[in-house]
Amino acid sequence: MARIMSPAPTMPSSGDQPVLPTWEEIPTDLAQATSEIKAAIRARIESSGRSLEDVFAALEAAIVERVNEVEANNEAGETSWTVVDYDDIAGGNVDSETLAHLRRSGCLVVRDHFSREQALQWDTDILTYVQDNDFSDAYGGADDGFFGTDKALPEMYPVYWSSAQMEAHQSDRMATVQSFLHRRWNWTSNGSQWFDPDHHAMYPDRIRRRPPGVDSAGLGAHFDTGNLDLWMTSAYQASFRHIFDGAIELFDPWDAAHRTAGTQYPGTTMCSAFRTFQGWTALSDMANDQGVLWSIPIPEAIAYLLLRPLLRDVPDDEMCGVTVNRVFALDERWHSLLLRAKSSIPDVQAGDSVWWHCDLVHGVAGVTNQVGWGNVMYIPAAPWCERNETYAASVLSAFETGSSPSDFPEEHYERGWSNRFSIDQLNEHGRRGLGLGPARAR
Ligand SMILES: [Fe+2]
Numbered sequence: 001m002a003r004i005m006s007p008a009p010t011m012p013s014s015g016d017q018p019v020l021p022t023w024e025e026i027p028t029d030l031a032q033a034t035s036e037i038k039a040a041i042r043a044r045i046e047s048s049g050r051s052l053e054d055v056f057a058a059l060e061a062a063i064v065e066r067v068n069e070v071e072a073n074n075e076a077g078e079t080s081w082t083v084v085d086y087d088d089i090a091g092g093n094v095d096s097e098t099l100a101h102l103r104r105s106g107c108l109v110v111r112d113h114f115s116r117e118q119a120l121q122w123d124t125d126i127l128t129y130v131q132d133n134d135f136s137d138a139y140g141g142a143d144d145g146f147f148g149t150d151k152a153l154p155e156m157y158p159v160y161w162s163s164a165q166m167e168a169h170q171s172d173r174m175a176t177v178q179s180f181l182h183r184r185w186n187w188t189s190n191g192s193q194w195f196d197p198d199h200h201a202m203y204p205d206r207i208r209r210r211p212p213g214v215d216s217a218g219l220g221a222h223f224d225t226g227n228l229d230l231w232m233t234s235a236y237q238a239s240f241r242h243i244f245d246g247a248i249e250l251f252d253p254w255d256a257a258h259r260t261a262g263t264q265y266p267g268t269t270m271c272s273a274f275r276t277f278q279g280w281t282a283l284s285d286m287a288n289d290q291g292v293l294w295s296i297p298i299p300e301a302i303a304y305l306l307l308r309p310l311l312r313d314v315p316d317d318e319m320c321g322v323t324v325n326r327v328f329a330l331d332e333r334w335h336s337l338l339l340r341a342k343s344s345i346p347d348v349q350a351g352d353s354v355w356w357h358c359d360l361v362h363g364v365a366g367v368t369n370q371v372g373w374g375n376v377m378y379i380p381a382a383p384w385c386e387r388n389e390t391y392a393a394s395v396l397s398a399f400e401t402g403s404s405p406s407d408f409p410e411e412h413y414e415r416g417w418s419n420r421f422s423i424d425q426l427n428e429h430g431r432r433g434l435g436l437g438p439a440r441a442r
Pocket residue numbers: 222223224362
């Protein structure tokens with residue numbers, strides 16, 4: 001199996017731009033480190049010949065244009081999400097206009113990714129799997145701490161190894177869509193290959209089952225890429241080099257350089273893998289006013305999130321409320337421009353899949369007395385790269401023992417469940433996704 005090694009992260013050394021200090025682990029004095037990095041980034045940007053305020057104004061003008069487009073779409077009742085039929089992806093028939101739309105929106109619905117019948121069968125199979133193993137008794141009625149609901153069963157089931165999930169993970173149709181998604185990124189540059197777009201690391205995640213009639217508070221605006229590490233680690237500084245060096249016009253949210261090897265600060269919401277897109281597959285039909293996912297369909301918005309705290313109206317030792325061990329939440333006080341551009345997914349039916357660029361701000365709308373089920377299985381697109389190869393080793397050992405993967409709470413419900421998916425049921429996609437070689441002939 002080919003290894004993909006990433007070179008050590010480096011910031012471009014153009015001219016006399018000051019070098020940024022780095023903290024590869026969480027700084028012991030957060031306030032001091034925050035003040036230090038903010039001053040250093042300001043100085044670096046200003047050494048480009050433009051003030052921070054000028055650079056931010058140029059960025060903001062571009063973002064305002066996109067926000068206005070999304071607002072106009074919302075008012076017209078049109079979606080800002082890109083929508084593609086699975087057959088067009090499989091046949092290589094996605095036209096250039098649609099590809100350009102996806103490049104701008106960063107989010108996609110794949111229609112008929114799986115047949116509706118297949119998805120509904122998977123939904124039934126998962127229910128049977130948890131019922132056969134008395135999950136509700138084992139679960140004990142704890143609050144899942146995620147969607148702010150409190151009831152005997154969680155909305156998020158910490159179940160990873162059902163046949164239904166694993167069949168979807170390792171299916172040809174999933175691999176086809178994941179390759180398409182990876183190829184939206186620039187995965188080679190300056191003689192480096194950052195990832196393999198046709199080799200998919202398996203990233204097991206949970207399922208969500210939300211029954212009809214439920215009330216849910218939803219999830220606020222956030223993004224999952226990191227927190228203070230976004231400004232402080234060498235890998236993220238290199239990834240976001242054009243945000244931090246004043247050449248904001250050169251920033252490309254689809255550039256994979258230095259994204260695939262670095263560390264993240266540990267925390268409850270961290271993702272050890274590099275995902276080109278986060279995603280889920282619908283296991284029920286869902287109308288877009290029933291507490292569904294929304295995104296801010298502007299991949300460049302991450303530059304706004306990273307530069308906004310450097311403006312002078314934010315205290316020197318603060319990052320607009322962002323800190324370690326907490327999700328990066330948006331705040332109306334600092335991010336009101338971006339929050340105008342919330343864009344719900346369109347109606348989906350079971351078998352459609354939903355994808356969003358890993359840096360997109362997103363959330364889940366609240367709902368009262370939900371009509372119909374709200375069931376999904378989370379399966380992202382994670383290409384083979386140094387970072388994902390490392391995580392795959394821990395995924396494999398979790399798979400072998402039925403444990404919760406190491407990015408998730410140590411609940412391990414499935415360890416004693418005899419009918420979970422087994423290693424001899426893996427096909428070639430499944431084996432490669434877990435870092436295993438080809439199956440030996442029997
Ligand atoms: Fe999220």
